[in-house]
Amino acid sequence: MKVTIDNITIEVEPGTTIMQAARQIGAHVAPPAMCYYEPLKGSGGKCRACLVKVTAGSEKDPRPMPKLVPSCITQVQDGMIVENTTSPQVLEARKGVVEFLLLNHPLDCPVCDQAGECHLQDFTFEHGVSKTRTIEERNTFEPQDLGPYIQLNMNRCVLCYRCVYTADQVTEGRVHGVMHRGDHAEISTYIEKAIDNDFSGNVIDVCPVGALTDKTYRFKNRVWFTKPVDAHCDCGKCSGKVTLWYRGDEVIRVTARKNEWGEVQDFICNTCRFERKKTSDWTIEGPMKVARHSVISANKYGASSIKPAFPLKQAAEQYKQIDDNRDRSFLEPQKQLK
Numbered sequence: 001m002k003v004t005i006d007n008i009t010i011e012v013e014p015g016t017t018i019m020q021a022a023r024q025i026g027a028h029v030a031p032p033a034m035c036y037y038e039p040l041k042g043s044g045g046k047c048r049a050c051l052v053k054v055t056a057g058s059e060k061d062p063r064p065m066p067k068l069v070p071s072c073i074t075q076v077q078d079g080m081i082v083e084n085t086t087s088p089q090v091l092e093a094r095k096g097v098v099e100f101l102l103l104n105h106p107l108d109c110p111v112c113d114q115a116g117e118c119h120l121q122d123f124t125f126e127h128g129v130s131k132t133r134t135i136e137e138r139n140t141f142e143p144q145d146l147g148p149y150i151q152l153n154m155n156r157c158v159l160c161y162r163c164v165y166t167a168d169q170v171t172e173g174r175v176h177g178v179m180h181r182g183d184h185a186e187i188s189t190y191i192e193k194a195i196d197n198d199f200s201g202n203v204i205d206v207c208p209v210g211a212l213t214d215k216t217y218r219f220k221n222r223v224w225f226t227k228p229v230d231a232h233c234d235c236g237k238c239s240g241k242v243t244l245w246y247r248g249d250e251v252i253r254v255t256a257r258k259n260e261w262g263e264v265q266d267f268i269c270n271t272c273r274f275e276r277k278k279t280s281d282w283t284i285e286g287p288m289k290v291a292r293h294s295v296i297s298a299n300k301y302g303a304s305s306i307k308p309a310f311p312l313k314q315a316a317e318q319y320k321q322i323d324d325n326r327d328r329s330f331l332e333p334q335k336q337l338k
Contacts (some may be wrong), residue, residue, distance in 0.1 A: 018071035036072035044072035114210030
């Protein structure tokens with residue numbers, strides 16, 4: 001099937017979604033994703049971050065779709081024409097989505113371990129607004145321990161369901177899920193039952209924000225001060241392919257390897273993630289490939305060539321020239337003191 005996205009035409013297999021087709025073209029065309037996670041079946045269709053405009057449904061029926069559609073669950077049709085970054089309507093809608101996601105989200109970035117790897121930070125940076133219109137109090141929750149290795153900070157959760165799908169499809173038994181409805185919905189366990197199985201740590205990797213955090217890594221370092229390297233070991237439970245994060249000569253955390261979309265390639269076991277924190281436990285392959293626009297690349301590459309449109313636009317609109325004709329007579333007493 002032929003599909004055109006932002007004036008770029010490619011051929012894809014039947015059953016391909018607009019999101020998958022856009023990713024085949026490249027990162028400059030692919031819509032953002034907060035809930036969609038390709039390795040997890042059934043994910044997507046919840047956050048509306050990936051809304052796109054279909055200006056022609058297909059070659060047989062070229063009528064446009066009346067509303068914006070989520071690209072992660074909408075399959076392409078032969079001759080379909082899609083607008084993503086080229087549509088002002090799409091960009092305006094995403095501003096609204098960002099505003100909704102931030103309704104109850106606290107400004108924890110200065111203390112959140114997810115800072116620098118947070119998909120919500122990236123989404124807000126690219127499509128967000130600089131002001132909030134809400135005056136109501138935010139929903140607040142107390143931090144909750146979900147076992148010996150995982151802590152849940154529900155204040156930051158955006159209800160993407162990724163951790164629920166991970167527990168359903170990767171682990172042997174799921175004991176947590178989404179409780180209640182509407183604005184009372186929250187991720188929780190029944191009577192705070194601990195999440196305890198060999199692959200439970202993967203819910204940390206799939207979380208797009210800092211809601212599920214590694215208790216062995218909390219507050220140890222900022223991600224842009226670390227040195228990530230790819231490594232592997234012989235493990236009987238998982239692939240053993242991981243990323244080691246160094247602070248000096250110390251391994252401060254271990255995560256699964258992720259692709260260019262921030263999705264886990266191979267889920268790893270808790271033994272590799274939490275218990276193997278020595279270099280001697282691993283065979284080092286080399287530095288992790290870091291995208292140049294990522295904050296993780298700080299002090300590792302030169303200046304980024306990618307300049308997001310949103311911050312430049314905000315700077316142009318809000319920053320003003322300094323008036324140099326101000327009265328400086330108040331400086332005279334200071335000169336006399338010198």
